[in-house]
Amino acid sequence: MPLYKGDPRSVGGYKLVDRLGAGGMGMVYRGRSRSGREVAVKIVHAEYAQDPVFRARFRQEIEAARRVSGAFTAAVVDADPEAELPWMATQYVPGQSLAARIRDQGPLRVPELRPLALGLVEALRDIHRAGVVHRDLKPANVLMAEDGPRVIDFGISRAAESHHTLTETGQVIGTPTFMSPEQFTDARTAGPASDIFSLGALLVYCITGRGPFDADSPYLTGYRVVHNQPALDGVTGSVRAVLERCLAKEPGDRPGPDELAREFARVLPEPSPGEPETMRLRLPSARPGPPPPAGDPAATRHPRWRGTRVLMAAAGVLAVALTGCLLLVPSRGDGATGATGATQARTTAPSRWAPLPPGWKPWQTTASAIAEKGVRKAPGYEGNREPACVPDDGALYCAGSALLPERIDATTGRTLWRSGIAPPGIPADRYVTALLGVHEGVVLVELTVTGADGKGEAQSVLALDGTSGTRLWSHPVRTDSLGSVYAAGVTLTQEGDGTAVTVRSAREGTVRRRIPVPAGYDCLLLAAENRPYVECMTQEEGSHSTKFLVVDPAGGTARTLASPAQSRSFVGVQDGRLVFVEADDRPVANSPDLIYTRIVRVDPDTGRRTPAPLPERYRGGVPTLAHGTLYFATSSGLVTAVSPATGARLWQSHTTLETPGQASVDQKGRTVYLAGGSGRVAALDTATGTLLWESSARAEVLDTGLLPTVWFNKGALVLATSDGTLFTLDPAHPDRKPVPG
Known part of the structure; x- marks a missing residue:
């Protein structure tokens, strides 16, 4: 990079x-x-x-x-x-990591294991002879050089004879999928045999594409490491017997490096004549994937979500745990299994990918490069730096914390304008801008100015000229509102005393209507299928009441529906019906995920509700309804596709993304994309769940609390990372080097 x-x-x-x-x-x-x-x-x-x-x-x-x-x-x-x-x-060491090798080309064949396994055993022998225990042997810490593997990153290693640890009480250091039982129960006792256990787990992962104790959360993975027998499906013969010994619960039952080297030399076949051992693990081109399935599902568009702020905050808490104090990093096998059980493969079928925009190049820029000329971030500002963007007709309109609205050429990455709407004398780290939408060349923006305590001091909705970025109109809104929204040529805001929702023309800013809201309710403004909605909730002790307003954007009138009375998310519209997904009020421990229990469809004309209990308790963050399919993604990267009509599972697939954001489906309805805070993107087939590819990371993961989203510029992908990097991808060649914007 x-x-x-x-x-x-x-x-x-x-x-x-x-x-x-x-x-x-x-x-x-x-x-x-x-x-x-x-x-x-x-x-x-x-x-x-x-x-x-x-x-x-x-x-x-x-x-x-x-x-x-x-x-x-x-x-x-x-x-x-x-x-x-x-x-x-x-x-x-020039060469990709073993994790990237498995990600790009799928699991290894057993004959390919010999140079890897014997090289890693020799590395561990040298490490242990030096009196060191590595304690974090995993695919990401193995580099594949021309002449064999290299073990790197001794960041949590320690002297074998030392029982002193720098880990504070209650912390667990390592990567659960590849950790030994003693690392979970008493890290001070983790000696050389702990690395042998990790090597066994690593080699199982190389053969099968998944770890022997993988689960949907790092905490359940840890439980399985300590208490369960390893899952060795796909590992057979003499190799399985050796790996079972490596994965013994008791350190004394595991072989030492010298014995293990003899065992691997005995059970792993020699390379074919004329084929050097090291050639097997070089960097060949990706294996072609299966042909794309035929047929395009009916189209729907995913909306803005209820509960996003709560989930974003929870995601931020997990990000701290994963990158800072806890140091318990969830890791899944890089191979994925969908409905067909297919392993990850990159497809080259030209019909899957839409044409790129004329003149497109793989550009990359950053938020710090965007914020110039008097609007640069305040010195020392280390808050949220991830821009949120709205694509429109070849342009990308972006905003965010300590960033002012900009227009960027989505084809080249060139900044066309940045708006000077910052209040005079207000430092950059005290304002937040959010893009609501674009209407006939008018860019709708919400600007919030915060005090030194982080609370809102002023908030307003503005309209900017899309060509120049100049202000067309602005109106103040309540600082304690839950956000404004744009849909169908109107903005919905909460102004004045909060007793009504104001419907304004997006172009002129004139009031079309004020819709009274129920007294004692907190209201969230939403948009789906280019239609505005208002969801009002009261949470009194012992009761939970909700009213859902369907707004007519032309006349500004609203019809009130009695929506489901339990905790739920409004996820969009399918076949003319509003779709809600109910969740258990109790969140998953130590995770931003929720447990979803029921789908409820509501007729917007009659208010009639049709509940459909979920046959499984699906876990995930904010669900996505797109092209007739409901998607759940867990914080550990497990993706599940569900029928919104019946709740039946269509497929389930693993990715290696950590805390991915909302799913995005391309216009053809053939590919679903998810992104993580580092800028890594996973592409899956919408029909089968087959993992087509995962791109490389573009940045370190920071504690931003945002859920990253993939946007589309015709056939190109656009997304932002948690450190403010903004870039584009060609989905047919996701790892093409970018050109700085």
């Missing part, structure tokens, strides 16, 4: 030339010494550099990596743990 505007250009005499990725403690760059030698440079995040525990952990990583030397580890070249931003340079 190219360097970002705020990235350092050199450290310790090494010129930084590229981003390689992000870890829990810092960024990793590709660097070059004055002599031209290439190295991988890891720099601790500024906020962690001030934390004595994190600084000590980094010293520990350097010490552990320096003690290890072998053909299958990456040697330390240089380091400065006492620098203002501590850093370490190691041997640069």
Whole structure:
């Protein structure tokens, strides 16, 4: 990945030339010494550099990596743990990670395992002989070099003879799918045998595309690691017997590296004559996927969601846990299984992908590059940086926290204008802008100015000229409102004393009607199928009452319906009926997911309700109704497609996304996309759930609390990451290198 505007250009005499990725403690760059030698440079995040525990952990990583030397580890070249931003340079290993290898090409064949398994056993032998326990052996920490695997990242390793740990009480460090039972029960007892257990889990994952203890949450995965026998479906013969010994619950029952090397040499076949061992794990082109299914489902469009603010806050809490204090990172197998059980494959069928816009290029820009000329973020601002955008006729209109509305050419990434609507004298970290929609060349925006305590001081809805960004009209709204909405040429706002919803013309800003709302109710404004709605709720002790208003945008009149009386989400319209999904009031512990229990369809003319209890208790964040299918996605990346009429499961597929946002379906209704906060995108076939591809990450995951969404510019994808990166993808070639915008 190219360097970002705020990235350092050199450290310790090494010129930084590229981003390689992000870890829990810092960024990793590709660097070059004055002599031209290439190295991988890891720099601790500024906020962690001030934390004595994190600084000590980094010293520990350097010490552990320096003690290890072998053909299958990456040697330390240089380091400065006492620098203002501590850093370490190691041997640069060209090649993708094992995780990316499995993601791109699917599980390995048994003959392909020999060079990998024996190389990793040799690496562990060298690590253990140096008196070090790695404690985080997983596919992402194995690089596939031309001459064999390399084990990297000793960030949570420790000396084998030491029972001291830097982990604070209640923290669990590692990746659950590949952790040993003792890491969950008492991390201080995790010795060399713990790495053998992780190696066994890693090799099962390489063969089957999933871990032997995988579950829908990292917490259930941990329970299975400690208490359940491994799931080894797909692993047969003598290899299975060896891996069963590696995965023994008791450390003393697992083989040591020398014994394990002899066992693998015995049970794993030699490469075919004339085919070097290392060639098997190089970087060949992706295997072609199955042909796309025929037929396009009927089209519906997914709406704006009730409950989004609560779910966004919950997602933010989980993001903190996954990237900071908890350090318990959920990891799933990179292979996916859908209704057909097919493994992940990238399709090259040209009929699946819509044509790209003329002149399109894979551009990338950032929020910090967007915010210029007096509207740059306030110094030290580290809040939400993810822009939210609305595509319209080849343009992308974007806004966000500490960002002012902009128009961007969606084909080239060039900024066409940025609006100067910031109140005079207000620092950038105290305003938030949100794009409501675009109507006949008019851009509708909500602007909120917050106080030093984070509470709203002023809020207004504005209309901007889409060509120039100049203000056309503006009106104040209540600072305690739950947001404004645009649909069908009108805006709905809550103004004045809050006793009515104001319906205004989007073009002129004139009032068409004021709709009274029930006294004692809090009202949320919604839009679906280009139609506005108002959902009003009261939550008195012992009772829960809801009224749902269907608004006529032409005349501004409204019809009140009695909607379901339980906790639920309005997800859209299908076959002329409003669709609600009810959820259990009790959220899933330690997860932003909810448990959904029933679908209710409501006739908007008569108010008649048709409930359909779900045959399964589906988990997920905010559900999506698109092209006649209801999609649930869990925080661990499990995607389930459901019939909105019956609730029956159509398919279920695993992705490796962490806390994905809402699903987006292309115009053909053939492909569903989900994105994570790092900018990784998963593409699945809407008919079968087959995972077509997953793109690489574009940024580190920050605690923004936003749910990322994929937008469309004709045949191209557009999305934003949690650190403010905005970029586009060609879905037929998702890993094409971007051109900086």
